[in-house]
Structures are given as C-alpha cells and as structure tokens.
Amino acid sequence: MLEVQDLRKRFGDKVALDGVGFAVQPGEMFGFVGANGAGKTTTMRIVMGVLDADSGEVRLDGAPLTYDARRRFGYMPEERGLYQKMKVAEQVEYFGRLHGLGRAAARDAAGELIERLGLAERRDDAVEALSLGNQQRVQLAVALVHSPAVLVLDEPFSGLDPIAVDALAEVLKDRCSSGVPVVFSSHQLELVEQLCDSVGIIAGGRMVAVGAVDELRDTEGRTLLKLVVRGAAPGWADGLSGEVTTDGDRQVLLVESGDDQEILRSAMRAGEVEHFGRQRPTLAEIFREAVA
C-alpha cells in the first residue's frame, strides 16, 4: 500500500502543499484531480523523491519509502523527457537496465512493451522522428519496462488520441489487476470516473475530497431528484421548489429538496411519469463544487 501522509511544502512564500494525504491499496487505481497549480505535480514529485517535502512522509507497505524501494516505481513526469536522438527500442531497454534488469531481460521487456503499445514499426527510429503521441507511448514504455511495483503517472492521457487513450487504459488496468497500486493525475474527469476505484481532489494544496468514486458520488455534492413526465400541462409543478425544463412533450423536473412521495403523486396527477429517481452527481460536478 502506498501512503502519502500530511505532506507540506513551501516554495518561498507560496504554500504549495498544506497537509496532503491519501492512500492507494495494491490493485487500486487512484485518480488525482485538481485545477492547474493545485499541487498534483508537486505531490507526485515528492513521492518520486525528485523534491523533498518540508514535512510529512511517503510510506510503502507501512515503512518509510527508501531509495531502493523507489527504484521499483514506474514514473511518468508531467514534462515528458526522452533522449531525442536515441532509438526507441534502445532507449526503453536502457531505462530497463538502469532500473536493474539484466541485458536479456531488459531487451525482452522492451520488445514486448513496444509491441503492445503499437510501436513495433518505429523501434529503430530516433525518438525525435516520432509524433508527439508516439513519443508519449515511448515515455509510457520507459515507465513500465521494469514491471514496476507502483506506478506514478502525471497526466498520462494528455495529448493522446482516443485510440491511444484506450490502449493506455488497457495497459494500466492490466498492471493494476496484477496488484500494482496506480496513481495518475488527469483533467479528463469522465476518464477518471470510468477507470478509477478511488479519487482524490486537491485544491490549493489541500485534499478536499478523497474516497471511492461511488462513495463520493453518494456523499459529496448535491443529490438531485429527477422526474420525467410526459403530457403534463404547463405549470403543474408551480408549487414545487425545483427547475423544470421542457423537452418536446416531456417535462423534466430536478428538485433538490422536498417530500419525494408528494412530488411523485403530483406528477402522476399531471401526466405519465416515465422516470423517477435520485440522480447522483458526476465526478465533474463534485469537482466543480469542491474546487469552487
């Protein structure tokens, strides 16, 4: 289990992190979301040891994170970095060897990943000759080549086309299901909602919400009652506190509070009820509310 505990970091007068903490279980995919400058990258850089925190701790399986444990992490920094003049396969292999793989093991692992990420035809091309999307795939291969025990990925999906997004998501799910904790940050909230078991929302250097996606949707934000009535006369909902929108001969009512049974009865009197239920907020809605 990867635990981030009460991280604090200042840059001069600016407080970048003010008590950031979360935990990621083995086999759990954790989505880290927040506005630009909220502290996601700083947190990840501290987890990877690129930066030192002023206080707080990162622990792995209950023990403080050591250098050797960190060598088994896979990391994709926010600003992509590769040797532009080095060939794709050679580069992935090199990073495998730096992480401690033997020559043959590194070559095999690099070959397999390159195949899987659809780069087989470009394996002997210099990185600078690749499109940005393909360079990003190479970057991912570099992060994955040594079968990391923990994955920390800063914005891995940014700049990818939908097909590449799917390929990357598949690879991540695969690694995750083999028991690896995965942390990634993203602004694509639908994607986070779809992929992640749990999310953490950070704003102004503080965690404003952390938890399983389902739980957050139940507990955070406004849960609205949604009612769809067909053939109701206009004005049927005048007495109710809510918004009515008209969609053809259907009327949609969204109510935040009130006696739901009473509302249902008045709707049934007015017309034919097609839908009646609580509508949980989407992650995007929770995010907007939490960050506001």
Add this chain to the structure above:
Amino acid sequence: MNGLWLVADREIRTRIRTKGFLISLALSALLVVALAFVPKLLGGQDAYEVAAVGTVPVAAEDVKYTNYPSEAEARKAVADGKADAALIDDQKVVSEGELDQRLGLLLESAHREGKIKASGLVITPLQVETGATAQYQSVRTGIATLLVMVLFFLLIYSSMYVAMGVVEEKGSRIVEILLAAVRPWQLLGGKIVGLGLLGLLNLAVVIGGGLIAASATGLAADFPPGMSGIVISTVVWFVLGYAFFSALAAAFGSLVSRQEEVNSVLTPMTMLMTLTYLVAYFAAVEPEGTLARILSVVPPFSSMVMPVRTAAADVSIAEIVLSAGLMVVAVVAVLFAGARVYNRAVVRTGARVKLTEVLR
C-alpha cells in the same frame, strides 16, 4: 557502481556514433601527422644544384656541381630553374634573383678552403660540443608547444560535452526519470567517466598518430631520451585536468535549463582554461621562467603547465610530486563541490539557478 557504468556506456555509444566525434578524431590525428612532416618540408632542399663552368671548385657539403660547357649554357640553366646558381671559373657566382644566403656562405667557404689548401696551409676546423639537454632543446620545445594545443583542445572539448549532456538531461526533464533509477553521483560520474574515456581515446589517437608519423619521417631520431616519460605524464595530467574541469563544467551546466545558456554559464570556466592555456604556452617557450615554475605547481594551471614543462625541460621529481599532490587535492575538492551543486540544481528547472543558492 553498475549504474555508473551503464550511464558511461550510453555516453560512449551515443557519442562515438556521431559525425562530430569522428570528424574531430580524424582531424586531430591528421593535424598531428601533418605537423610531424612539417620539419621535413621546412628543412628545404637537401642539396643545392650549382652549374659549374671551367674550373671545378673544392667540393662543399650540400652542394652538387654539374658541369656546363659554356657560361651561356650555365646561365640558361639558372634562368630555367635547373640550377640554384652558376659558378663561373671559380670566380663569379650568378643567380636568378637574390642568392640564397646559405648557398652563398657554402660557396664562399669552399672557395676560401680551396685557396688556402692551394697555398699549403692546413687548418683544423673548430669542434663543437653541446650538452645532452641542449642538443634536443628545439625538439623538446616543439613537442611541448604541440602538447599545449592538444591538451587545451581535448580538455575544453570534453568538458564542454559534459556540460551539454547535463543541460540536455535537465532541460528535457529526463533527469527526473533517471534519478528515479540511479543516484545523482552515478549519473554525473557515468557521464564524466564515459566522456573522459572518449577524450583519452582521442588523446591516444593523437599521440599514436604523432609517434608513428614521426618514426615514418625520421623525426623520431631527434626525440629526446625519456619520451615514454613525457607520454605517460601527458596522459596522467590529462586525466587530472579533465576530472577538474569536467566537474566544474557539470556544476555550472546544472544551473541552466537551455543549451543556449551553456556558453554564458560556462564563461568563468572557459576563461580559466584559456588563461591556463596562455600560461602553458609561455611555459613551453620558457620552461624555467619564474611564472612557469610557480604556476606548474598551482592547480588547475599545473594540469597544463606541468606536462608542458616536463616536456620542455628537466623538472625535479620533488616538484612533480608536489604539483600532482596539490592537483589531486583540488580535483577531489572540485568533485565534491561540483556534485553538491549538481545534486541541488539539476531538478530545479526554469530560470537559471544562482550558484550562491545551491552552495549554501
């Protein structure tokens, strides 16, 4: 340690394949070989061709006489460039343009000798005896001057590549992934060792090329005794100088994030190297001067001045040991300080990092 060798291995593989490296290797070898041939070319003609008419004078060293039947034909040979001068009846010298000074002296002395011999006097020429050192002085100065250029070129070139490599990794943020896999000293050490080995290879090519060319042209016969000592001292001092300047280059390089800033951030280092070069150049010409003697002990000047001095003159073992000892101390100090600056500055991307901020 393994990480260090992996990094060094990559540096060597990447660099050795580039055109720039191969070209500079070929150029430096060519330059040295060409220099070995220069004395032969500058030595000029082995013998003068002189057209003689009538009385053939006494034989003179380096002068070859060819007999012509008439003065007119001898003059024509001179005009056509077949002969350097014409000697008419051992009385008159004719030349096209100004008479070569040495040829003039040779003819004059041969003429005089012939006349003296004819009068029955016998003169024993003066015998010249020179010291063992003085005998090789000009060759030693030549070797020393060549060494200054080679050392300066290789040191500045190799250190520059260390700085550029550091900036490449910092600027592209690869350093963040690298440091997740290897320690900073492995990354920095690997870079310095890898590029240093390439510098040594280049030095070996220069020395080897020079020696082979020298023995091919016969220049090697003029080499002073203890040539192998000069070669060994050059290699050792190159290693020390390179360790010093490359650590400096890495530290300065780690302060900036863009290649365009490399030159300006390295200015203090390149100025120090240029100063060392100038001092070493004077030391080659005047190896026993006070300036050369003092600076051949003071690091980092000693890295270039001392090998040049040992090539140009005999230096006492005590001085060499003192100088090497001080240089080793300086190298260790710079490596530690450089590693400290590098560790702290290399992940601080963006604006140029101030040296005072990271040294504290």
